[in-house]
Amino acid sequence: MSKIINGKNIKNIPWEECPKGFEGPLWRYSGNPIVKRHPSKEVARAFNSALVPFNGEFIGVFRGDNLDDIPHLYLGHSKDGVHFELEEERIQFVDQNGNPVKETLYQYDPRVIPFEDKYFVVWCDELNGPTIAIAETKDFKTFKKYDNPFLPYNRNGVLFPRKINGNYYMLSRPSDSGHTAFGDIFLSESKDLTYWGKHRVVAQKGYEWWCALKIGAGPVPIELDDGWLVFTHGVNRTCNGYVYSIGAMILDHDDVSKVKYRCKNFLLTPEMDYETNGFVSNVIFPTCTLVDAETGRIALYYGAADTYIGLAFTTVDRVVDYIKKNSR
């Protein structure tokens, strides 16, 4: 079996045993959705968010769509990884010299990447169009923003949680300025987080219908001894709109531009009311995992219908086994 590398123990990881007789790779938390409409005063909907263990509890960066439908980023706190309190004020970023950065028009779909003694936040920002942004924090109080790593138009930037062969690596999904009817996963390399290059194609949309329109990276890649486990979103374009499902692949351990295994089936697709019905119906969108190194338990957080946050569970053994058995 694959072994977790550079993992951490998370004793209080949220967990619920797999329902008896259930054979799928991921099962939903019975208390879903864990974040409902109007989680705070100025936020109509929170979803596509990310958390990390912090001081024995959990802290997260949340996408909060305001009362004008425009998304911004908020800190959220949780003792158990299931119940959250969102701060009322948006996160205020500073530049590398500590001076406040002028707020851009919108910010959405954050990922939080534990990295050495700090955390990176990577999200979709506005630079005369959507593109990726990076900020760094140690204490979740001061967030130092970098220059945008890529030109517009781009979304779903996901930084690897450590340097590989001395370089930073970022997955992203170049897009257009609207509801992009295409999407593949690319890899980019940097020595300093400011200048990026050596862009490579990692994974293209599939012939399988669930990801035939686009595919993008989800949570921070999970390092295994024989590769990197990457949960993805895949999109089917139906006559009545896009349907977003959760998929997965395993990248080569040393050359992360190479796909070793790619699951031909979705791992989860919108089926529950809170997934099929909401502000944007039929969307489940994974943006975060917690992984307990000791047990191999995975708690996966996903946006549901661009309205709620859902939680699902699996183990490294179970999901890797499913991916390998159903790999194309």
Added chain:
Amino acid sequence: MSKIINGKNIKNIPWEECPKGFEGPLWRYSGNPIVKRHPSKEVARAFNSALVPFNGEFIGVFRGDNLDDIPHLYLGHSKDGVHFELEEERIQFVDQNGNPVKETLYQYDPRVIPFEDKYFVVWCDELNGPTIAIAETKDFKTFKKYDNPFLPYNRNGVLFPRKINGNYYMLSRPSDSGHTAFGDIFLSESKDLTYWGKHRVVAQKGYEWWCALKIGAGPVPIELDDGWLVFTHGVNRTCNGYVYSIGAMILDHDDVSKVKYRCKNFLLTPEMDYETNGFVSNVIFPTCTLVDAETGRIALYYGAADTYIGLAFTTVDRVVDYIKKNSR
């Protein structure tokens, strides 16, 4: 008046005096189009191409649409800058170690940038979608290709012809994977041509209708003592398709992310049969200028209707005066 900086004398620059009574900023060559259909055996149409003075004559990199409509790059030779012979074989690129590079699916809209003791070729290449490519040559025999500077999707990359404050600068126009219905000019910075960052917005599509859909950089910027003269293309979206005109702006001399003057009028718009009628009608697309430092004469080359190459003339004084008087 603005003075040309770092200019070269080109004694044999193509030239024709301005027709008597003509008051516009640019006038067309009476012998247009200078490159007609089927300029070589495998090429149905050549357009959007660029040349430089070389060994007392001229040499250029041409976009040649093949007999399957797919564009590739060809060398072309001319004694007078008006009559061209295209080579029959496509340009073969090598990597930085001199090994042949696998040909990508398509290559188009090259610019040729004289730079110190060498030339850069910048064009739209294929990396699982259109994006910019860079190659370097000294002799127009060996072309060393770099890694693609930007992720897809991007077109109309134009490198500045010298380092500014120690950095390379490139304009580009991020796009989508198709006939992009948006387009603004961005600037990116690099220390080594491989890793790029510090992306800035330079110019957005205008409220003026001729450039209301998109705007992109054209030929290599021309250095003046008080700024950089940049010819552009601007696009109007009509009910029957896009119309591409030629515009211009002047960027700040030291901070090339800043527009000092932006001409509110087009300088030239499709009006001649070879511009309004062809493979893609109603397109004029500037990709090259020759500038004679001694006289200030400018010969501007443009693709016409994605079918022909046209030539137009002006002088630095005349066009800068027009831009400044008609600046918004």
